[in-house]
Amino acid sequence: MGKELLRKIPSVDRVLKMFPDGSKETKEAVRKGLDKLRKAILENQLHEITDEIIRKFITKEIEKAKKFNLRRVINATGVIIHTNLGRAPIDNEVAEHLKEIITGYSNLELNLETGKRGIRYQNVKELLKELTDAEDVCVVNNNAAAVLLVLSALAAGKEVIVSRGELIEIGGSFRIPDVMKQSGAILKEVGTTNKTHLKDYEEAISENTGLLLKVHTSNYKVLGFTESVDSKQLVELGRKHGIPVYEDLGSGSFIDVRHYGLSYEPTVQNIVKSGVDVISFSGDKLLGSAQAGIIIGKKELIEKIKRHPLNRALRIDKMTLAVLEATLKLYKNEEYQKIPVWRMISEPENSIKARAEKLHKLLAEKLPDTFSISVNREEAEIGGGALPLETLPTFVVEISIKDKSEEAFYELLRKEEPPVIGRLKNGKLLLDMRTVKEEEIEVLSKSVLSVAKKLIDG
Incomplete structure (x- = not known):
């Protein structure tokens, strides 16, 4: 019975006449559909072959072929x-600005005032400076890239002192020690998992110390018998020894979450006020924008970061820039309810x-x-x-x-x-x-x- 049914399966050319659009997708779908038809017969799931059954198999494959892999859910x-679902969604108003930018040309690297070549993140630089009170800004494609770039530019070949309790691993096996090794910096961990004191940092400082690093623990908290050094204390220690302080905030927030009944989470503005020299954070988490790694801080250090060769390899594209600028304008105008993350x-x-x-x-x-x-x-x-x-x-x-x-x-x-x-x-x-x-x-x-x-x- 199965062999008889297999013989009744029409040729690819004949089936293509039933679906005459001639596209490559359709041709591939026809072949896949016929393969599945044969498999169904061999597994005794079909006991007859009709044009209607053939159409059903092929149509299902055509519909599947026409779908994009990246889809809205x-x-x-x-x-x-x-x-896993794309992190922060963006508002329709922001999406409209993005559409305007990507469906035509833009002044991505053209200074409209001078007519000369410009710097792409210059378009968000002034907004970020105004919102955070930072001296200067650099933006790359995600916060992992920001960490790599900062360490590479400021501490390659030098020791970076970090609390043992902050040597985190986050999604996708992103580990601070691994990134540090890749950057050429030398990890010098201090303290214990649950307790790190200011004296631990001070005793670890040497002539080869390049940075004091503070890392937001992001996905976990150590509770109970704990102690850590806050940003202000670390800044004072850094000033005393002439060593810059870098803080990786992870999900940087411009809004005090305590307004919504949540526990204290340092805002980007708080960390700038504490005097930290360089700060980095994500664009697509609590900021509620596109995936980006935002680096802000003291002008002298940010200029050094900008000049590093990795900066070009890690730069953002026009789509990220459009979404980031439109979102930052919502913050400037205090239109927080237009930012889906904060609305939810x-x-x-x-x-x-x-x-x-x-x-x-x-x-x-x-x-x-x-x-x-x-x-x-x-x-x-x-x-x-x-x-x-x-x-x-x-x-x-x-x-x-x-x-x-x-x-x-x-x-x-x-x-x-x-x-x-x-x-x-x-x-x-x-x-x-x-x-x-x-x-x-x-x-x-x-x-x-x-x-x-x-x-x-x-």
């Missing part, structure tokens, strides 16, 4: 700065609950009785390595299924169009509404109902 995880962090519980109840209503009316659905209070995360122990109150739509797997529901939602990323907890699927926008609710409900039908139909 609905974030129902409740994690605001989700590294500051959103009151009642509006999140209202969205959860709206989704619940759309689903409860149409889901079969085998589904249990409810609105519950939960905790969301800020994410992105920022404030690792902090959570925010949120509301979720919780779904469980009698005699069915919530894991299967989760997997199928991820393969919907658009993909929906929720989270599993205690054997139930949670759709966290803190990170779901109002305009996404209708689409989200359709995706959930589509997956529910697939599960019921088997």
Whole structure:
């Protein structure tokens, strides 16, 4: 039977006549579709061949081929700065500026006043100086690059003193000791994992000391019997010995998070005021902009960093620059609610609950009785390595299924169009509404109902 069916499969040329657009994608999809048709026959999953069945197989492959690999998803995880989902989303107003820049030409490296070649990050330099009170600015493509560049420019061949408790590893195996080795700097760790004193730094200083380094621990906190040296103390020590102080802030924030009931997190402005010579931080975390590594500080040191050959290799492109400038203008005008990260962090519980109840209503009316659905209070995360122990109150739509797997529901939602990323907890699927926008609710409900039908139909 199988061999007979295999003989009935038409040639590629004949099938292409059924899909006559002639594109390369279509030709590849036809071949893949026919291969899957043969496999289905050999695995005894098909018992007849018709034009309708052939069309079904090929159409599925064509649809798959036409999709982009990088696609928009609905974030129902409740994690605001989700590294796997692109970190900080940007506002529509910022996106419009980006569209204007990338669909035409721009003055990326042209000084419109003089008509001569300019410096690309000059376009955000004045904004960053105004917002932070720093003397000078350099911007590269991410904060890991910023750390590498600063260490390479200021401490290659010299010792960099850092607390043992700050020798962090963050996502993607980014380790401070490894970056330091790559830069040519010599790691000199002091103190212990939980306690480092000012005298530890002072006793480690030698003629070959190039920098005193302070690193934000980002993804973790050491609690209990702990002690660390604050930025001001380190600056005083650096001044005493003529050694610059560099602080890697990780997720640099321009806003005091205590306004939103969260624990203290140093702002970029605070660290500048403390006198730290060089500071670096990410653009796409608490700043809520594009991926970038922002380096600010004393003019003499920033000029040295700018002149380093690595600076060109690590520079930002016009898209990053457009998003960063537009976001910084929102900060300048104190339009914080236009920055999605801060809008989500500051959103009151009642509006999140209202969205959860709206989704619940759309689903409860149409889901079969085998589904249990409810609105519950939960905790969301800020994410992105920022404030690792902090959570925010949120509301979720919780779904469980009698005699069915919530894991299967989760997997199928991820393969919907658009993909929906929720989270599993205690054997139930949670759709966290803190990170779901109002305009996404209708689409989200359709995706959930589509997956529910697939599960019921088997």
